[in-house]
Amino acid sequence: MTVKLYLKDNRSRELYSGGTLAMNIDIALLKQIEAAGQTEVLRFWNELDESGQRKLAGQLAEIDWTQLPGLIRDYVLRKPQTAIPDDLAPAPFFPLIPKDDATRELYRRAVAAGKEALRNGRVCCLTVAGGQGTRLGFDGPKGTYPIGPVSGSSLFSFFAGAILRAGIKYGRPLTWYIMTSVLNREATVDFFRRNEYFGLKPEQVFFFTQGTMPAIGYDGKLLLSAKDSLALSPDGHGGTLLALRKSGALERMEREKNDIISYFQVDNPLVKMCDPLFIGLHDLEGSDMSAIMLAKTGPYEKLGNFCTSDGKLHIIEYSDLPAELAEKRNPDGSLAFVAGSPAIHMISRRFVAELTAEGSLKLPWHRADKKIPTVDASGNPVKPESPNGVKLESFIFDALPLAKRTMILEGDRKEVFAPTKNATGVDSAESCRLMMIDRDARRLEAAGVSIPRKQDGSADAKIEISPAAVLDEEDAKAYVAAHRIARIEPGSEVLLK
Secondary structure (H helix, E strand, O other), rough: OOEEEOOOOEEEEEEEEOOOOOHOOOOOHHHHHHOOOHHHHHHOOOHHHHHHHHHHHHHHHOOOOOOOHHHHHHHHHOOOOOOOOOOOOOOOOOOOOOOHHHHHHHHHHHHHHHHHHOOOOOOEEEEEEOOOOOHHHOOOOOHHHHHHOOOEEEEHHHHHHHHHHHHHHOOOOOOEEEEOOOOOOHHHHHHHHHHHEEEEEHEEEEEEEEEEOOOEEOOOOEEEEEEEEEEEEOOOOHHHHHHHHHHHHHHHHHHHHHHOOEEEOOOOOOOOOOOOOHHHHHOOOOOEEOOOOOEOOOOOOOOOOEEOOOOOOEEEEOOOHHHOOOOEEOOOOOOOOOOEEEEEEEHHHHHHHOOHHOOOOOOOEEEEOOOOOEEOOOOEEEEOOOOOOEEEEOHHHHHHHHHEEEEEEEOOHHHHHOOEOOOOOOOOOHHHHHHHHHHHHHHHHOOOOOOEOOOOEOOOOEEEEEOOOOOHHHHHHHHHHOEEEEEOOOOOOEOOO
């Protein structure tokens, strides 16, 4: 049979002739494409073999065609401006160290509530792991990067060890949800198989794939990366929430009675994903979405800023906060907007279900102007030298102002945040390993072990403690006592597991 799609200039284009059209693209999808004014994506259709047609049709079928025209109008054909509310104020937070008896009592109750939630199986872990190790000079998924200061163990292995130990400590195995990208899913799953899931049971680990969004040219037309493929890019970490629903992860959480999701990113091996205080405060406060904050090192540190406006919690990106607010000081000289976000959250499963009801994500989009490889009118590859289009992504922190209740807890930077973004320098694998050594040295020292120190106060030894053996300070004391560790020798390499 022959299908013709009529374009605006009344020309018709034969899209397919002979065979069974339903194998490759259905009529309803063609009508959606036409209604959205995007028939140019099919301009090479007749040149494609069956496999190419199936590939392109599958990508087109994933697009929300009812949403697309509005996105193009609001985010591509005009450039949205970030509006800073007049009533923007620093967000309140629970301090790292309680300042009065009432707060101390609340923290005591929160720790007890957090431990109870872990014992009752209410907590699961969620890692955003769609990135590659390109900036680290590493060819592979970022989670497979060898970060251990002594062992060379991967980022994934550190998270797996902590999840394994938490399950043992609290008597209830935790399910670990890992969001990969289309590009790194196969390599990630294979890595876990080859490493026998790092001691976890395979059924404890649930892999799901991040969604994508089509790149859009400045003329409002979808871009092709090849004759048989749209130019696609990840839909942002906000897309994690919709991917949870589409993958069946939310249903599994409900079956397993997990109602608190511990969310963290794959590049931070110091994260405390099973911290009873954080879990308990989230629960006692009835929070839909909670966050760890870090006291910023300066006005322009590259962390999002926790702020309030109209009674709602927001994160204003460091690049968007006006200088007069970024530099604003309290009477004691401290930064007014001091609360920075390291992207560590507790999220209610019910809240995720509300945000993704009816299969769509109720978050705003963000525009990024990019140089997007595409094809010309003849199908030849084009690598632009300047931005030629827009990629759209959603950010998970945009869920905060949609929540009925939120909570922020101050974290200790040296204990919970060591991002691994670059090979050397700031926020690097190099700095991360030093922070891991220092954290483990402090734990041993607090447990009574003599630690050699350099003149600058850093540990004069390479020390690594497996999180599968030691989850927290309490575990460290028990480990030291059981193994009768008294001192660490200067210049030594120590791996405790």
